[in-house]
Amino acid sequence: MRYVIIGAGAVGGTIGGRLHQGGHDVLLVARGPHYEAIRDGGLRLITPEADATLPIRAADRPVPLDPDDVLVIATKTQDTAAALAAWEDAPVAGGGSAAERLPVVCAQNAVENERLALRRFARVYGMCIWLPALHLEPGVVAAYGRPLSGMLPVGRYPQGVDDLADRMAADLSGSSFASFAVPDVMRWKYAKLLGNLGNAAEAMCGAVDGVHGIARRARAEGRAVLDAADIPYASHQEERETRGDAVEIGTLNGVPRAGSSSWQSLARGSGSIEADYLNGEIVLLGRLHGVPTPVNAALQREANRFARERLAPGTLDVAELNRLLG
Secondary structure, eight states, X not given: OEEXXXXXXXXXXXXXXXXXXXXXXXXXXXXXXXXXXXXXXXXXXXXXXXXXEEOOEEESSOOOBOTTEEEEEOSOGGGHHHHHHHXXXXXXXXXXXXXXXXXXXXXXXXXXXXXHHHTTOSEEEEEOOBOOEEOOSTTEEEEOEEESSEEOOEEESSSOOOHHXXXXXXXXXXXXXXXXXXXXXXXXXXXXXXXXXXXXXXXXXXXXXXXXXXXXXXXXXXXXXXXXXXXXXXXXXXXXXXHTTSEEXXXXXXXXXXXXXXXXXXXXXXXXXXXXXXXXXXXXXXXXXTOOOHHHHXXXXXXXXXXXXXXXXXXXXXXHHHHHHO
């Protein structure tokens, strides 16, 4: 079974690199200088215990696929639709297309990705991502988790466990991850969504005093919305107890711990950020179920402005953000 990692950034690069180190067949899909660096020199994966350059095959566009390939989407949510559209017609050996014959795994934050995938692919899996990692330099990914690189619950979407979910969990568990197949993977992903609601504030202001208070307000709105919508989510205590001490934040020589995925989007000046699918998901559900979400609405708006204007992360005064939140 080959893992085709579409989006070999912080998350995808770590998953692909660790699977490669675990002896599995991996193809990394990247773009531009990142693709060229991996193609020409391999993927440099920095972890608390090693700094390794891995000779993993790379591609920058859809390639012919095999019947036992697994497509793993690890892009930001705002790039998911384009990635799915690019790969759905990829030919599979023996006939048919990827959308008809292959499974797709959404190894991403937010909860919209699985819905987008199910519009195009018949077999969709969700993967919840607890994986502290960084990608700012072409060809280089830093993974800070120790002793394991992350915790990755996986399951069929919208629910259920099958042989493939069990096999993926086993492969990941043998490749420096804590992974397990769960029949209710979206319950874990909604819990992760709540945890990500402070990403926008941290990206704009940095890890300064006052940001945690804003994040708490955003999460309180999020819990109220999910409760009103009758959407189940794992508790913070359950998350912590499940992770235990298997995934802690380690230190890397010469690679300071950076911010969240939203912080990294601003640092790269990509022009986009995933706030529409993090804070924006809460705003959407709030409007559907009559629950006010002013904090998340303001964070969504201001994060999009930061990305659109390509403002550097950590440059907004937290007092100004509090004023904008009201």
